[in-house]
Amino acid sequence: MKWEGLIKKYREFLPVTEHTPALTLMEGNTPLIPLEKISAKFDVEIHVKTEGTNPTGSFKDRGMVMAVAKAKEEGSNTVICASTGNTSAAAAAYAARAGMRAIIVIPNGKIALGKLAQAMMYGAEIVSIEGNFDEALKMVRKISETSPITLVNSVNPYRIEGQKTAAFEICDQLGKAPDILAIPVGNAGNITAYWKGFKEYHEKFNTGLPRMHGFEAEGAAAIVKKKVIEQPETVATAIRIGNPASWEKAAQARDESKGQIDFVTDAEILEAFQMLTREEGIFAEPASCASIAGIIKHRKSGQIPAGSTIAAVLTGNGLKDPQTAIEQVTKKPVVLPNDEKVVFDYIEGVVRA
Numbered sequence: 001m002k003w004e005g006l007i008k009k010y011r012e013f014l015p016v017t018e019h020t021p022a023l024t025l026m027e028g029n030t031p032l033i034p035l036e037k038i039s040a041k042f043d044v045e046i047h048v049k050t051e052g053t054n055p056t057g058s059f060k061d062r063g064m065v066m067a068v069a070k071a072k073e074e075g076s077n078t079v080i081c082a083s084t085g086n087t088s089a090a091a092a093a094y095a096a097r098a099g100m101r102a103i104i105v106i107p108n109g110k111i112a113l114g115k116l117a118q119a120m121m122y123g124a125e126i127v128s129i130e131g132n133f134d135e136a137l138k139m140v141r142k143i144s145e146t147s148p149i150t151l152v153n154s155v156n157p158y159r160i161e162g163q164k165t166a167a168f169e170i171c172d173q174l175g176k177a178p179d180i181l182a183i184p185v186g187n188a189g190n191i192t193a194y195w196k197g198f199k200e201y202h203e204k205f206n207t208g209l210p211r212m213h214g215f216e217a218e219g220a221a222a223i224v225k226k227k228v229i230e231q232p233e234t235v236a237t238a239i240r241i242g243n244p245a246s247w248e249k250a251a252q253a254r255d256e257s258k259g260q261i262d263f264v265t266d267a268e269i270l271e272a273f274q275m276l277t278r279e280e281g282i283f284a285e286p287a288s289c290a291s292i293a294g295i296i297k298h299r300k301s302g303q304i305p306a307g308s309t310i311a312a313v314l315t316g317n318g319l320k321d322p323q324t325a326i327e328q329v330t331k332k333p334v335v336l337p338n339d340e341k342v343v344f345d346y347i348e349g350v351v352r353a
């Protein structure tokens, strides 16, 4: 059947009325790809949900299509969000599509280049503050209370509604829920959304429930360390968040599912980043790789049993953060003169090696 976007496909599960605009950029319906080598190496069956194939390159499109459609339905003409980058790209894109204005507040210098380029191109009003995401979120929450602007961070319940559809797709793609759902955790909206989605689908189709394994970055691991991190730091800028807005809901998802929330180090994230690209041909941004790093950690510790079926969420496309990618690779492109002999000699040397 022709794909017509999330709102049409999952209408019965979403807060859609006859007045909800038919907004879509054909988000959703993302591939679930089995990992061959990494699965074999760690004696589990891993499938990755490649959310980087969404229209703006991250899972945020699922939530944003719903949040922007509802904002439009309610008569708003401006949306606002704080963002580590992906939310702002999605908000700007869907606002453009819906003929609305987007205002975004971002931490200066801590946004991956691709995401910034997107927000600029989609025509958002961009405010870059000398502060972090948590501080930006506090500001936009406050201003949205007193101004006629719709907040589209994941504290907006429509965001969670849209994002839960990824859990539906995983159940359909696997034929049932996986044993374990591995997912990066930043502001904790997505783990909340997936758990809601798995529960609703199970209620309707008896698809089963996974254990939720969420992974924060070590330098931003508020939930794991049970304290607000005032100055979060991590190479995975998307999850550089020290006071997650959906903290309690994430803890609830963990506890209800008999799962765990743990942290992974930047070194573990970067190792998974390279492993995914080189061994599987899949390029996901660093924050996404926290899910793979976490699986490896929990396999080594025995927190994930051998033979488990695991769905890992790869939240964003690798092209979002070209800078971090290039910095990781020691083997740089070779520059040679425009001379056939020199180039051929070099290539023949590579082939022989």
Ligand code: F0G
Binding pocket: 058, 060, 082, 083, 084, 085, 086, 087, 088, 154, 184, 185, 186, 187, 188, 189, 190, 191, 238, 239, 285, 287, 288, 315, 316
């Ligand atoms: N992965 C990526 C690529 C993200 O952009 C985010 C969050 C997460 C994981 C974590 O998801 O916040 O629901 O726990 N990015 C937000 C943003 C904060 O502004 O783009 P979460």
